[in-house]
Amino acid sequence: MSDAFIQVKGLYKIFGDDPDAVMPLVLAGKSKQDLLAETGHTIGLKEIDLEVERGRIFVVMGLSGCGKSTLIRHFNRLIDPTRGQILIDGDDVMQLSQKELEQFRCHRISMVFQRFGLMPHRTVLENVAFGLAVQKMGRAERNEKARQWLETVGLKGYEAQYPAQLSGGQQQRVGLARALCTDADILLMDEAFSALDPLIRSEMQDQLIELQEKLHKTIIFITHDLDEALRLGDRIAILKDGELIQEGAPEDILLNPADDYVEAFVRDVNRARALTVETVMRPPAGRITAVTIAGALRQMRSHSDDYAYFINNEGYQGVLTQERLEAAARDDSDAVVCERVLEILPPVSPDALLETVLPETLDADYPLPVVDDKGELCGQLSRASLAQALVEGGGGSETAQRGGDDSGSVNGKAVVSAAGAVQR
């Protein structure tokens, strides 16, 4: 794992007059409150270890005052740590001289700010070209580049305006264009969308995701909004009082919160919008691959369930039930399994959000098959497991997990209430 693109090792930041002097106390494990009362020093960050993979969106989240803005400012050394290392591509950022640091900021790393940080006395175009102007690129060349990026973020025609003439969302697009304009491969986003209203915010999130699909930047994104974190993040780290509480994939955080703090965060999340099918699906019930009705019936009887997914060499085809198979067998047991006996159930994708598959799952009599891009059956999604994932506090009933018709009515009710919660 040591080949990660960005590595943060044992990072400490203490605020106060003489941070080095109180460092031993912090290492000895003195709490934030005690340290503040006794020495007047504040712990900003405590023993942060992180690894960020190249080309991923890494979200750091926490409540205000948890040190997340302090942390992000360490990556480009707007703040120097009291102790610790940050390695980017193997190079220690802390060892850079002032000149090297300026070069590093020019070419490798760029930043988007919560309140935009645009220069009010420069036009939109000049703002976008700012990074290049700092690098002393010629005016014509940098304006040309800036114009392209402005077009990419959808602000063509605003070049000569001043930031104050733009709306919040437009200003942050300028901020984004400015960050992209230097072609830096690392993008720091400090609560970049927090100051925007919800509609614009989700628009901006879409745009970021869309851009990221093309650009594959390594993005470190700070937010206090878990919905945003879950939507954007490939990995999420949760900070509390300057300490790293949990780090993991979004589903991990959601399904296995490390402590009460994380759980409190997770509780209000709209799970239907945050979880994908893959995270809640179960291993598929029986598969039937036999060509004839008789063969199929034999395979069916070897399973415990009274339904199974029929698969031929073109992949998933539909659902077979024991009842219908037996009826068909009475007719002609040597017949080939065909559409007449198959019940058509639309498959769902493992990457789909629960929200999008909610209606189908509720309508279906059997758990929905989960089929990946290659047409392979990789799981099943029952009403019960969906319901459990949605109402989750961890206390979902174990009996509901088998998710057949037998417990359907009970589960149906749970699903309905969960669906109600989603709509709210």
Place this chain on the structure above:
Amino acid sequence: MADSTWLTEFPSMDRADLVAIRKFLDSGFREFSRNYGDAIEAFFDPLLAFLVWFEQLLLQSPWWIIILVVACLAYLASRSAKLTLGVVAAFLLIGYFGMWDNAMRTMGIIAVSTLLSIALGVPIGILMSGSNRVQSIVTPILDVMQTMPAFVYLIPVVMLLGIGKVPGIIAVVIYAIPPVIRLTNLGIRLVDREVLEAATAYGANRRQRLFGVQLPLAMPTIMAGINQTIMMALAMVVIASMIGVKGLGQPVLKSITNQYFTMGLFNGLAIVALAIVFDRVSQAYAKRSQKHLEGMNSE
């Protein structure tokens, strides 16, 4: 009983000690000015030469050329025909009432001392904004400069340099420089932290931050400081005339001592007219140079 007069009378220093201190300081400074006065005067020679040249330029040029130039400057700065007409009218009136030469001398001294104040004050303000320590040293000095009666620092200046233009300029600068220093410092400190942080994050060095971000954004405040400095320099003209600075201040001084009401009034009004011209033109320029602020209110 012990002597308890200290309860009713302030236990002040002995007269003899006080006299000794005075003597010591007086003779010390006299010694200093005797030894270094010439050197210091020589140091200010280029300033004097420039001042004399500038004053002669204003005095020797035909009046209509001066008015033309001033009108052009006013128009360039403000792009307002109304303001330009007002400026021309003010200068015509000053000339018509026979105060042209004095007004030109005053203009000369104001222009030079304002330039000097800016040249010294802005860098000092920048230094102050960069360091809390410098600020805590400079601020009390500025307080003293602003509250100390002007006459008090005229004394050592005159002792050192005699009477004339250069001590006059120094007195005016001491009196007028605090606003430009204070407001430069304030303006830079008020620059949005995030904007500055953004500049840093994109690799701007100190110089690029200063000239690309801090100074431009502080400009409205700095312009307000310069405007104040000009106003205070004009106010100082009368006092400076006591140490031999020629200009509109001298007739005012003469009117005070001889109770010439009208003469005092006219010259006083001429100073006011100059003040208004400088003020309006510099403010119009400041406003026009802040184009980006136009959209602010519409949001």
